[in-house]
Amino acid sequence: AQSVAQPEDQVNVAEGNPLTVKCTYSVSGNPYLFWYVQYPNRGLQFLLKYITGDNLVKGSYGFEAEFNKSQTSFHLKKPSALVSDSALYFCAVREGPGNTPLVFGKGTRLSVIA
Amino acid sequence: DAGVIQSPRHEVTEMGQEVTLRCKPISGHDYLFWYRQTMMRGLELLIYFNNNVPIDDSGMPEDRFSAKMPNASFSTLKIQPSEPRDSAVYFCASRPRDSQETQYFGPGTRLLVL
Numbered sequence: 768a769q770s771v772a773q774p775e776d777q778v779n780v781a782e783g784n785p786l787t788v789k790c791t792y793s794v795s796g797n798p799y800l801f802w803y804v805q806y807p808n809r810g811l812q813f814l815l816k817y818i819t820g821d822n823l824v825k826g827s828y829g830f831e832a833e834f835n836k837s838q839t840s841f842h843l844k845k846p847s848a849l850v851s852d853s854a855l856y857f858c859a860v861r862e863g864p865g866n867t868p869l870v871f872g873k874g875t876r877l878s879v880i881a
Numbered sequence: 882d883a884g885v886i887q888s889p890r891h892e893v894t895e896m897g898q899e900v901t902l903r904c905k906p907i908s909g910h911d912y913l914f915w916y917r918q919t920m921m922r923g924l925e926l927l928i929y930f931n932n933n934v935p936i937d938d939s940g941m942p943e944d945r946f947s948a949k950m951p952n953a954s955f956s957t958l959k960i961q962p963s964e965p966r967d968s969a970v971y972f973c974a975s976r977p978r979d980s981q982e983t984q985y986f987g988p989g990t991r992l993l994v995l
Contacts, residue, residue, distance in 0.1 A: 779931060810885075810972055810986035811924075818981045857924065864980050866931070868914055873923040 769794045771860050773872035780848045781880050788843040788875045790858030799863040800841040802832055805855040805874070817841060818863065828852070848857075848879045885987035887973050891995045899961040900988045905954055906975030914974040914984060915948055915958050924972075930956065963994045 770793045780786045792798055799818055803811040815826025822834045832843045843856060855876050859869040886905040894900055906913045914929040928938040931951045941948070945964070950956040960967055970991050974984040 791963050799981065803986075808991075810976075810988045813983045813985070814980075816983060861980070866912070866980050868912075868926050868937075869984055870926075872923045 904973030975992035
């Protein structure tokens with residue numbers, strides 16, 4: 768079975784500082800990994816994904832994530848946080864190349880403080 | 882493309898009433914997913930369709946919940962009779978056939994059952 772763990776319910780960071788939102792996963796085969804962001808009263812928006820290739824993937828709004836196979840992690844990062852980055856972040860996984868639905872983590876609320 | 886469209890955006894009803902949520906996926910997408918989001922349980926997959934055929938409805942909480950996809954451009958999620966514990970945000974998402982593609986989410990329907 769596929770699963771995702773986001774160990775932190777809440778992450779607080781000062782504006783301008785680097786941010787990291789953690790994610791670990793479990794799949795039997797090759798992982799297809801995704802990050803989504805949810806702003807208040809909105810649906811989930813796709814940020815970035817890892818399918819294959821370079822372990823460091825870049826996405827929207829300056830976010831990036833690093834795939835680490837040995838640690839089964841896919842942490843989301845940004846070098847300099849903005850107040851507007853404050854939102855709920857979801858990590859998701861699917862075993863590739865199958866067509867099963869994404870399995871989502873419980874989400875991490877990021878607060879960027881000015 | 883307008884993205885995934887959901888209606889209504891907000892629904893307030895009384896316990897025992899029938900509730901119907903509607904979704905129009907992105908044109909050309911083969912997969913459609915219904916999710917429920919609550920504070921306690923996070924994002925739960927209820928059911929998903931491939932080419933209008935229900936594939937997995939194991940996430941549907943009870944017989945009070947039913948979903949249909951009569952054609953490629955329309956799906957409904959029905960709750961009959963509704964109960965206060967059904968109060969949540971319900972999201973519809975769609976995805977192309979390519980398993981490397983992301984899921985695209987609608988804005989959600991916020992349901993309150995009194």
